[in-house]
């Protein structure tokens with residue numbers, strides 16, 4: 001395969017108006033770091049990676065290398081420059097000690113006898129270098145690099161966090177920013193930065209980020225607001241809310257308030273009190289995601305505008321996707337894994353008052369067909385793609401109720417499925433006559449998108465940023 005460049009980007013923390021330091025300017029010469037050329041995003045630096053590189057893993061007949069197999073999500077992160085963290089390790093050779101060199105490969109879901117997709121091993125599997133090992137024959141096409149273990153095999157499966165493997169030889173290389181200009185710069189995906197710009201948050205405003213975890217866009221918004229105002233960052237998952245809190249704390253951002261909240265119930269019911277409930281979770285809350293996923297909101301009909309009422313009928317149907325049922329079955333087999341609640345305080349929100357936000361970001365859960373790197377997309381079917389779209393409409397209905405008259409909604413996805421992008425805009429404009437589509441801001445939109453208003457397809461970027469909405473007129 002040809003070696004190609006790929007990019008991640010980093011942001012100087014002081015935001016758009018401050019120039020990078022002279023040292024950084026100097027280091028830009030002949031380095032894998034380049035200034036972003038998009039007007040308004042000059043404070044963004046692109047970091048170029050390279051790959052694929054070939055690696056000699058020392059595989060020899062009868063002498064298998066020590067190995068670690070990681071989950072697909074973990075491998076996708078490693079391909080973007082991350083280390084292997086403990087929760088991502090699925091299997092490891094016997095007798096691995098701290099400091100051993102290991103070959104790292106990925107467990108990709110396989111089609112199972114039950115018709116679903118599964119990785120075919122339980123966490124903690126011992127690799128013996130035998131043909132009976134999971135993935136024995138396929139593994140040679142699935143290596144993503146080499147590294148040095150930071151703990152023994154026993155340690156990896158005993159502790160719940162920390163670096164398991166320090167990757168020192170990668171199929172795709174990106175410079176490490178660990179300990180570099182700490183607090184001054186941080187890594188972000190370009191779409192997170194662009195979505196934050198499209199929202200155009202102003203200092204002192206009240207912003208809602210409805211599906212906020214892990215907080216990439218929330219923190220980009222906070223920086224644009226110079227940490228002045230209020231960003232309500234919500235997600236339905238307890239653990240993911242903790243991730244947002246952690247990221248906000250790491251970046252010393254104080255304008256972010258986090259809540260556990262189902263975006264389908266983001267509008268407070270009329271008779272609900274204002275009190276949010278803090279949940280300190282030390283006990284595992286298993287399968288809580290499925291429960292919230294399958295419940296729907298039925299709003300007080302008196303309060304709902306005529307045009308919204310028709311959408312509520314859709315909401316009354318319970319939605320449990322096949323993917324979720326499969327996920328649940330898998331958890332039954334493999335244990336709770338990452339979905340086991342980590343300890344930490346999270347506020348449970350009962351929703352927010354209508355018209356109470358200046359701007360709303362709905363970065364909806366989606367089929368993620370535009371995400372790169374992506375090692376597997378087999379779980380999507382025509383039916384599941386349709387279900388994503390239905391789910392997104394119901395979330396959008398909530399966003400419309402929450403934004404104030406004259407406010408702005410940005411809807412974004414990381415998919416190329418028109419049902420989740422263009423069709424949602426059509427739905428929004430047809431359903432809510434008081435909404436209008438905003439002009440595209442000065443972003444480097446790809447002309448191959450045909451200039452369709454509201455869609456920003458970024459050149460040179462793996463993710464695809466979806467649809468931009470604006471609410472200009474008074475709601476009626």
Ligand SMILES: C[S@@+](CC[C@H](N)C(=O)[O-])C[C@H]1O[C@@H](n2cnc3c(N)ncnc32)[C@H](O)[C@@H]1O
Pocket residue numbers: 192210211212213214215216217218234235236237240261262263264363364365366
């Ligand atoms: C595309 S990700 C958001 C990424 C995030 N905006 C960022 O930039 O870091 C979608 C998120 O939606 C959350 N989610 C899915 N269904 C939800 C629901 N009903 N209510 C709230 N959050 C939900 C998922 O937990 C996931 O974290």
